[in-house]
Amino acid sequence: MTTDRLTAALDRATNRPYSLYSAAVLRIGTGLLALAYLLRDITAAPRMWGPDAYWTPDMAHRLNELNDWTPFYTVSATDSAVAFWLIYGGAVAASAAFTLGWRTRATSVVFVVLLCAVQFRNTFVNDSGDHVVRLLAIYLAFTACGRVWSLDARRVAAREPADGLRTRLVTLLHNTALLVVAGQVMIAYGCAGMFKVQGPAWQHGTALHYALQLNAFRPWPELSGWVISHPFLLLALAYLTVFAQLGLPFAVFSRHLKYPFLAALVASHAGIAVLMGLPLFSAAMVIGDAVFVPDRVWRALARRLRPDTAKPAVSAPPRPREPEPRSVPEAGRPR
Numbered sequence: 526m527t528t529d530r531l532t533a534a535l536d537r538a539t540n541r542p543y544s545l546y547s548a549a550v551l552r553i554g555t556g557l558l559a560l561a562y563l564l565r566d567i568t569a570a571p572r573m574w575g576p577d578a579y580w581t582p583d584m585a586h587r588l589n590e591l592n593d594w595t596p597f598y599t600v601s602a603t604d605s606a607v608a609f610w611l612i613y614g615g616a617v618a619a620s621a622a623f624t625l626g627w628r629t630r631a632t633s634v635v636f637v638v639l640l641c642a643v644q645f646r647n648t649f650v651n652d653s654g655d656h657v658v659r660l661l662a663i664y665l666a667f668t669a670c671g672r673v674w675s676l677d678a679r680r681v682a683a684r685e686p687a688d689g690l691r692t693r694l695v696t697l698l699h700n701t702a703l704l705v706v707a708g709q710v711m712i713a714y715g716c717a718g719m720f721k722v723q724g725p726a727w728q729h730g731t732a733l734h735y736a737l738q739l740n741a742f743r744p745w746p747e748l749s750g751w752v753i754s755h756p757f758l759l760l761a762l763a764y765l766t767v768f769a770q771l772g773l774p775f776a777v778f779s780r781h782l783k784y785p786f787l788a789a790l791v792a793s794h795a796g797i798a799v800l801m802g803l804p805l806f807s808a809a810m811v812i813g814d815a816v817f818v819p820d821r822v823w824r825a826l827a828r829r830l831r832p833d834t835a836k837p838a839v840s841a842p843p844r845p846r847e848p849e850p851r852s853v854p855e856a857g858r859p860r
Contacts, residue, residue, distance in 0.1 A: 538700050539693040545672045546823035547816050548703060549626070552633075552670035554812035555661045556624030559640055561805060562655065563617050574601065574646040575609040585646065598645040615639045623662075626675020633666040654806035660709060661813060667702035669695065703816060710813045711774040714790070718770030727767055730760035737800060744802035752800065766793050777817050787814055 563570075571577045582602040589599045601612045616639035623629065623636040640662055644651055671677040726732035734756070736742060737749045752758065769789040776786040791811055798807035 539697045542669050542672070542696045542699045544703055544816070544820055545669065546674070546820040546827075547818055548665070548668045548670040548699070549672070549674040550815045550818075550823065551661060551668075551706065551812060552626065552629070552665055553624055553674065554808070554815065555658055555665060556620050556636070558654070558658050558805060558809055558812065559636070559662065560617065560620040560624065562658065563613070563620060563643070565805075567613075567617075570613055571606065571609065573650045574613070574643055576604045576606055578647055580647045580649060597642070601642045601646045612639060612642055616643050626671040626677050629671025629675060629677050633662075633670070637662045637666050652806065654803070654809045657806070657809035657813060661706065661809070664702050664706045664709070667698050669699040706813070706816045707777070710816060711777065713810075713813075714770040715774045718767050721767045721770070727763055730763040733759045733763050742801040742803075745800070749800060762793075762796070765789060769793065783817055787817060790814060 566573060572579075576582065582599070582604055585599050585602040589596070601609060603609060615635075619632055619636040619639050622632040641659060644655055644659060672681065721727040721732070724732070726735065734753055737753055743749050766789075769786050773783070773786045773790065776783045791814065794807035794811050798804040
């Protein structure tokens with residue numbers, strides 16, 4: 526019986542790519558965020574990652590040798606302005622191509638390599654949003670994120686549906702990579718919640734009170750002051766944040782229970798974006814949450830926004846009727 530279940534689970538994992546629309550949303554969101562980061566910092570790029578940076582190429586190479594890191598970490602550590610702008614410009618172009626889904630299988634790899642080359646040049650100027658985008662980019666390079674909602678979709682739709690060992694391996698890699706994305710998001714929220722409950726500020730509900738008084742995170746002082754003046758609101762938001770972060774890793778296995786938790790986390794990130802002035806970091810986390818939204822929801826949204834995009838662009842052989850595809854964590858669980 527156990528062998529039959531394992532065989533059935535492996536057959537499902539290798540014959541059907543799950544969450545293609547979620548993967549497309551992750552691709553579009555990750556590409557747009559990387560593009561936003563690169564374009565935002567383009568005027569200061571030479572002083573942050575280029576030859577004019579305070580963290581000189583020689584210092585970067587010495588730190589790399591001391592830590593015995595791979596030489597790739599310093600591939601963009603050069604005194605040549607031309608070489609730096611070639612790498613930086615290539616990262617911008619790769620971000621745009623990845624977002625549009627043009628030759629996604631190749632551009633996803635180029636996108637990861639160039640993005641990491643820029644960010645690894647000077648890790649001291651990166652923030653949590655950069656880390657999230659980089660992780661998502663690495664994981665998406667192993668997925669079929671260009672099957673739908675992409676420039677590749679029309680080209681692939683004209684092909685005959687393929688089958689064989691190569692297709693099964695690609696499908697398995699896609700499903701596994703999405704499970705890794707889901708696991709990464711669950712670990713991030715679970716660890717964040719666990720760290721919070723260990724601190725007295727979150728236990729007493731006063732953490733947000735102190736955070737909103739930091740000058741570095743007060744883009745709207747009047748709004749922050751209004752929120753601070755309502756202690757019961759701060760208490761409720763603090764407890765709701767901790768509860769949502771601790772509960773999401775368990776709620777995602779429920780088809781219906783996960784939606785309130787996802788909504789609470791999206792709302793908390795919206796608050797962080799507005800009250801603390803961290804829109805790109807908040808957007809990165811919300812994009813990661815998209816992995817838990819099943820394809821039927823994305824298709825329903827597509828039908829509302831544009832009826833002719835409701836049908837998948839990729840042709841597939843007919844198969845027997847079966848239940849609606851579940852979200853990523855449920856797809857990896859044997860029935």
